[in-house]
Structure formats: structure tokens, C-alpha cells
Amino acid sequence: MTALMAMTFAVTTVCSTQANLSALGMRRSLAPLTRLRQLMGGFLASWLCTFCSLLVALLYIHFVCRISFGSRWAATLLAIVVASFASNALGTLLGSLPKLTAGTKIGLTTAFSCALSLLSGLYGSGAMALSDWxxxxxxxxxxxxxxxxxTNLFYDILYYDSYAPFFRTVGILLTMAVLALALATVFLRRQRYAHL
Incomplete structure (x- = not known):
């Protein structure tokens, strides 16, 4: 849930490059830096922030809560790299949706994260039964x-001896991320402003 809630980093970044959503976006639209470079810089920064946040959470879980990941630290780090990448790709897609205010996009991101977390069983035993169903x-x-x-990334690390389920889940998340970035690119290329 934390990974998906971090989509707000990317949504905020995308909104700050759109001239119709913020004063900073208006100034950025006049900058000599191309829009693609602005978006890539923002995406990489939000990905780094998400990764660092998840890394701190992981270290807390391991050292304070004393939950062991065994000898699979490399896979665990890869899991948070992939999770943070996918969440920021989805956030970029939500941030690029046309004709919505920045506040609406943030609200949509929160609702999206909470609803998907419910379906994944992250709200207790009732939600876990729903997820199993x-x-x-x-x-x-x-x-x-x-x-x-x-969620499956971490289940795959903890419960399977083979890395095959883990890499299948990584593939699914990377496919989602690439599709989200492709759609975001389409939406962002079509945005034009008649006046500011």
C-alpha cells in the first residue's frame, strides 16, 4: 500500500509541469528545457524518493520489527526498485489525465490506492478473505x-524456494509500468493550451 500511495510523488511532479495546473508549470513551459527532459527529471526524482521511502520502511521492518528476509536481500532490494518504478509509472499516468485539476488527480490517486489495497487483502481478515476469493x-x-x-513480490521472496514466481511478478509489474508510461506519453503529447 505504501508503494502505491507513493504515486502522489509522480502525480505532483507531472502536475507541476502542466501550465494549466500550476504557476510553476506556466514558468516551466517558458523554460528552454524540453518538456520530455522536465518530465524525465521529475520521474527519476519521484522514483528515487519512493525507493528511499520504501528502503527506510524495509530497514525498519527488518531491524526494529525483527522480520527476517533470510539471505534474499538482493531480491528484496530489487522488489522495492520494481515496486517504486511501477508506482511512479502509474502515478505519471494518473497525473497526465487531461481535464482534471491537480487536487482531483491526487484524490483519484488516493482512492485508487485504497481500493486496490482492499482487493489485495491489506485491510485485515475480511479483506484477506476477499483477496483469496x-x-x-x-x-x-x-x-x-x-x-x-x-504484495506478491514479497510473498514470492518469503514463501518460494525458486525465484521463478518472483521474476514472473517482476515481469508483470514492469509490463504494467511500460504500458502506463506509454499511455502517459500519449496523453501528455496531446495537451495544448489555447491560453494561460
């Missing part, structure tokens, strides 16, 4: 749920 009866819904896939 979804995985048994509607596995496609579980597969396209990014929160479920981030």
Missing part, C-alpha cells in the same frame, strides 16, 4: 491489480 474465482482481476502484484 478474488484470486480463486477471478485471477485476472488479481493479475491486473498492481497492489496485489507488489
Amino acid at each position: 478474488i484470486q480463486r474465482n477471478a485471477p485476472v482481476v488479481a493479475t491486473i491489480n498492481p497492489t496485489q502484484q507488489v
Whole structure:
């Protein structure tokens, strides 16, 4: 859930480059730096912030809560790299949606994260039963749920001897991220401003 809530970093970054959503966006639209470079810089910065936040949470879980990840620290670090990348790609997509205010985009991001977390069983035993039911009866819904896939990253590390399920989940998340970035690029290229 933390990974998906971090989509707000990317949404805020994208909104700050749009001239119709912020004064900073108006100033940036006049800058000699191309829009693609501004967006890539913002995406990389939000990805780094998300990764660092998840790394701090991981260290807290390990050293304070004393939960062991065994000898799979490399996979665990890869998991938070992939989770942070996917969440920022999805945040970039939500931030690029046309004709919405910045506040609406942030609200949509929060609602999206909370709803998907509920479907992934992150709200207690009732939600866990719902998540189990979804995985048994509607596995496609579980597969396209990014929160479920981030959750699966850590389940795959902790519960399987083989890395095959982990890398399958990494592939699913990276596919989601690439699709989200492609759609965001389409939305952002089509945005034009008649006046500011």
C-alpha cells in the first residue's frame, strides 16, 4: 500500500509541469528545457524518493520489527526498485489525465490506492478473505491489480524456494509500468493550451 500511495510523488511532479495546473508549470513551459527532459527529471526524482521511502520502511521492518528476509536481500532490494518504478509509472499516468485539476488527480490517486489495497487483502481478515476469493474465482482481476502484484513480490521472496514466481511478478509489474508510461506519453503529447 505504501508503494502505491507513493504515486502522489509522480502525480505532483507531472502536475507541476502542466501550465494549466500550476504557476510553476506556466514558468516551466517558458523554460528552454524540453518538456520530455522536465518530465524525465521529475520521474527519476519521484522514483528515487519512493525507493528511499520504501528502503527506510524495509530497514525498519527488518531491524526494529525483527522480520527476517533470510539471505534474499538482493531480491528484496530489487522488489522495492520494481515496486517504486511501477508506482511512479502509474502515478505519471494518473497525473497526465487531461481535464482534471491537480487536487482531483491526487484524490483519484488516493482512492485508487485504497481500493486496490482492499482487493489485495491489506485491510485485515475480511479483506484477506476477499483477496483469496478474488484470486480463486477471478485471477485476472488479481493479475491486473498492481497492489496485489507488489504484495506478491514479497510473498514470492518469503514463501518460494525458486525465484521463478518472483521474476514472473517482476515481469508483470514492469509490463504494467511500460504500458502506463506509454499511455502517459500519449496523453501528455496531446495537451495544448489555447491560453494561460
